Ligand SMILES: [Zn+2]
């Protein structure tokens with residue numbers, strides 16, 4: 001078995017993470033059957049295994065939105081080009097990435113449409129028609145769907161011209177309410193990543209140069225991938241009155257005067273699947289957190305031709321017992337491939353627990369259980385394997401969160417000189433450093449080190465402790481923000 | 492109360508269905524807050540009340556697909572224009588309706604993209620890469636999302652340039668398997684319409700001239716709206732090997748030879764919301780079938796300022812009891828509008844049951860219950876209203892299906908002469924008639940009467956009994972199909 005396993009691994013496995021992280025990622029996504037390349041420049045095909053993850057994320061979000069009083073709507077995919085130009089910073093940010101529709105049938109359009117890169121503009125336009133009085137507020141809206149932003153180099157899930165999200169858009173009477181909403185949704189994303197995806201992410205505020213095009217304040221959650229790079233895993237923007245002024249989103253206030261609404265927007269996108277892959281993977285492939293895994297348990301009946309029927313039936317019975325316990329199970333009945341191939345395949349695809357069941361196990365009333373994150377197999381009484389499965393899955397979920405948290409802390413260093421800064425970044429770390437807040441300085445640091453500011457962690461957040469004094473690691477000028485800033489290279 | 496009610500109805504109600512069906516529809520969609528017009532030609536905004544219906548349909552479908560072994564994927568929204576031309580009938584059918592992307596950022600594309608009007612072509616392209624052996628089949632795929640087909644005249648839900656669906660696409664080894672899938676999905680749609688939406692729809696096969704562009708055989712479900720017009724409410728296509736030949740979707744068969752796959756596609760779209768509105772509405776507005784209604788029960792606390800707090804609390808308690816019984820409830824606490832306004836508003840919005848609860852009711856331990864489809868209110872002990880609510884909702888659901896079925900049967904006439912045919916169509920009926928199967932004749936009938944063939948009902952379906960002999964109602968030639976064809980005007 002171990003021979004054929006080694007052979008299969010060479011043939012069907014992936015480049016080890018430790019050898020080339022980039023190759024590892026690209027191979028894992030395709031070989032785990034999460035997604036594929038498409039004939040459309042920059043666009044991917046999300047395959048069933050990847051879609052099952054995204055559907056789970058999407059439903060979790062929609063249920064949470066409903067719980068918190070948010071309402072779903074569907075706005076057009078197309079936006080009149082002239083809408084984009086109404087908020088000056090917004091169009092500047094998005095113009096180079098726009099897909100433009102210039103023809104319908106044989107008719108050449110006088111006013112082209114763009115495929116939405118995000119929907120603040122068209123939503124602002126509709127809100128202006130729906131909003132009259134402060135009594136109509138807040139608007140708490142979201143839209144699940146696809147958005148379009150040209151990408152020069154495709155990387156499945158991480159950089160695709162079409163990607164998927166639930167974009168939230170809200171309008172409020174006051175700045176305070178809008179800011180509270182912005183932070184509430186940031187916290188929701190943080191908790192979702194932690195509790196569902198086992199992703200420790202750092203909440204913080206973006207520096208001015210990293211803000212969303214048109215925002216007054218952008219908050220983000222930042223995750224650390226296993227190569228030390230950062231992935232911005234979600235954002236929540238306080239847009240002030242920028243879009244409401246551009247689109248005349250105004251209302252009669254309690255004071256009988258006309259006011260512009262304070263608006264927010266926020267989203268987590270299908271990029272997050274890239275974060276799951278790059279945070280939890282290892283040399284063998286994916287490790288999916290049980291709470292998001294399409295299959296939490298895979299059962300491989302260890303059968304020969306002559307007893308295949310019996311072992312399949314046994315596997316189905318075991319699957320039924322696990323399903324009755326609320327667990328998502330798959331029985332692998334593929335023929336023409338070896339058991340060793342199946343084991344490697346499901347490890348590559350990151351299924352949290354594998355159960356092997358063979359004729360001898362059956363006689364003895366046991367099954368062989370292998371956690372994806374363990375080296376060794378265990379032999380357990382069948383009943384115990386079923387009864388203890390949820391606890392086992394919870395333990396794997398907790399393990400993944402702890403492993404990722406440890407990794408993030410170990411690979412974040414606090415520095416006070418630019419030499420240390422550069423060395424740490426070069427070594428693939430995140431850096432905590434004081435900075436003066438100057439845009440030029442940030443740009444220079446990025447040019448010299450390829451590291452940008454991730455965010456300024458919120459008070460109370462990991463790395464978010466306020467600190468007195470300090471001088472900028474780059475310019476030596478007095479530090480801004482009253483605390484250290486997180487820097488790192490990024491996806 | 493009755494005075495102010497009348498006043499509000501005039502101000503806030505809709506044109507009665509019986510006065511102008513078209514105005515009634517357009518007003519109901521907007522006033523019931525299902526959808527709104529958008530600044531994008533032909534495109535709508537689906538508002539929260541409409542989205543809640545669509546989300547429920549979408550989840551039902553996705554759950555059903557999963558149950559029957561179908562897998563979700565996401566293919567690009569854009570399709571290379573040259574893909575569309577590979578299946579000759581397909582491009583001919585869709586060319587006039589295509590939204591074409593010719594620019595990305597400032598780059599003018601050498602090869603434009605079109606926004607998908609349907610995804611057979613790009614899915615065929617991907618399948619060709621995924622398919623090797625008969626062992627890989629069947630492919631049972633679906634995709635939830637938006638599609639784009641230019642429309643000259645917008646009608647919310649019914650004719651919009653962007654609409655929503657779950658498009659199913661499957662590939663099979665044999666014609667028989669593909670045909671069985673085509674019919675299975677047709678039956679699934681039929682059962683969904685009947686059991687969830689209370690829509691009686693007629694399953695049948697389309698005549699050649701009404702087939703989907705590129706299909707070998709198109710099956711449809713046809714519903715009758717309350718103005719007697721037909722709405723094609725879902726389709727299921729057997730595509731033969733047309734698309735698999737165009738896109739090289741082939742495999743090595745059991746005989747070691749190369750074969751082209753037999754493919755199918757099928758969908759129900761957001762048009763179906765139009766069918767719900769136009770099948771179940773009445774002069775006052777919508778009547779939503781309880782199983783699909785966002786709110787099954789609305790509670791109006793009949794309160795004055797001095798006891799508002801108490802009555803709201805009482806309404807919340809009642810809502811909690813109903814929720815615990817699995818019922819979707821809304822408490823209407825809007826201030827500044829009269830109770831009469833609220834009653835009319837929720838009748839317009841089609842909520843199946845309204846409960847009024849006032850201080851005197853509270854004292855007596857009763858509530859006032861009004862079914863949307865009843866003329867009279869009932870006064871019931873509170874406990875009884877709660878315990879009997881599910882049964883009440885089931886009865887309303889059954890009532891709506893029966894009412895619609897009766898209407899369909901009453902308004903379908905069997906004719907044997909073209910004079911009768913024209914008179915019946917002019918009177919807004921469906922017609923069952925023999926036809927010779929000639930395309931030219933069909934086209935002439937359509938020109939002369941504005942009625943087209945709906946479908947040829949399947950054996951065993953309502954109106955689907957085989958009949959010997961007969962001559963064409965139009966040409967007098969021998970009848971085709973061995974049974975009568977359904978004709979009617981259509982949306
Ligand atoms: Zn500085």
Ligand SMILES: [Zn+2]
Nearest residue numbers: 927932963966
């Ligand atoms: Zn004829």
